[in-house]
Amino acid sequence: MTITTTKKLLGLTAAAGMIVALAGCGSAPTTDPTSDAPEEALDFLPCLVSDEGGWNDKSFNQSAKEGMDRAAAELGVTPIELESASENDYARNMETAVSEGCDLIVSVGFLLSAATVESALANPDVDYAIIDDWADNDFDGTVDAPNVKPLVFDTAQAAYLGGYAAAAWSAQAGVNKVGTLGGMQIPSVAVFMDGFALGVDKFNEDKSGAVEVFGWDVASQQGAFTGGFAANDTAKQTAQGVLDQGVDVILPVGGPIYLSAAAAIADSGDDTLMMGVDSDLAAADSSVADITLVSIMKAIDVAVFDATVAAAGGDFDPAPYVGTLENEGVKLSSFHEFEAELPDGLLDELAALQQQIIDGTITVESPNSP
Structure with missing residues (x-):
């Protein structure tokens, strides 16, 4: 099952016919009576844990953060975004996310796989998603924890x-x-x-x-x-x-x-x-x-956005998402x-x-x- 893309991505020229800051830990979301977000999302706390490279890497960490920030803005919540300076921060940041009461924890990158699976197995009531990894550390062809959604890209x-x-x-x-x-x-x-x-x-x-x-x-x-x-x-x-x-x-x-x-x-x-x-x-x-x-x-930003919005609405689906040219999960820029x-x-x-x-x-x- 794939995540439904909610926005068309920017693409190549029509002539081709092709689809061409460290953020501090946020506080728990508060109710905004003027928000258009669904009521059930107001108590929803999404969290993001980066790989090395930082939020301003102009690459996968930044793209994931943009997707999380856009989802949080639409839902009317404040996310917790934890930046990893090195691999020593992975498990620590996952522990922090759990202790803060995160409902969805998205980890950015293959290198966070072990820490993500360990945290997911220990916290079966928390939803997880991981970018660029199947969360299959025993290589048996299945995701190692039933509450982890792989977001991968061909x-x-x-x-x-x-x-x-x-x-x-x-x-x-x-x-x-x-x-x-x-x-x-x-x-x-x-x-x-x-x-x-x-x-x-x-x-x-x-x-x-x-x-x-x-x-x-x-x-x-x-x-x-x-x-x-x-x-x-x-x-x-x-x-x-x-x-x-x-x-x-x-x-x-x-x-x-x-x-x-x-x-x-x-x-x-x-x-x-x-x-x-x-x-x-x-x-x-x-x-x-x-x-x-x-x-x-x-389209890491879109995958994170869609997974976050789905989880906020109670529709978290651990089935892997695979980005392809067909579903516009991968593409060339202009x-x-x-x-x-x-x-x-x-x-x-x-x-x-x-x-x-x-x-x-x-x-x-x-x-x-x-």
């Missing part, structure tokens, strides 16, 4: 389109080299890299191209990783290692590490472009808009200022590929897909 589908676009851009320039790097090597990161590389393969197949991918090999599942999600010297050096291969498009996958990739691009003095992940990076961070070709997006410079016909080609993926004519086979 990002390889949108990344396939992104890889095709990157290859087309590089081929047009005569460079024929693109690259990628990740934060931690976990499925929610590697799935982007798989789709990206497979999209490049599709371009080469369709156009008799010779575009190479650096930083990731789908078959061996080996590539360039920073080891975390911080924008630091290690991330910059990792990005530089990929740039040194001569790529003119690079995909950094891992929240704030895009800042390190941007710094490495600036130091290189080359005209390399970057791609965003999770959110529309060009729109989220104007400082990198001039080097961001396109972003591979996940190409913004680069649209006029794209190879002729590329937008139509991307629209056709998207429809073929939706129809099942093309299957994007990533070992990291949900």
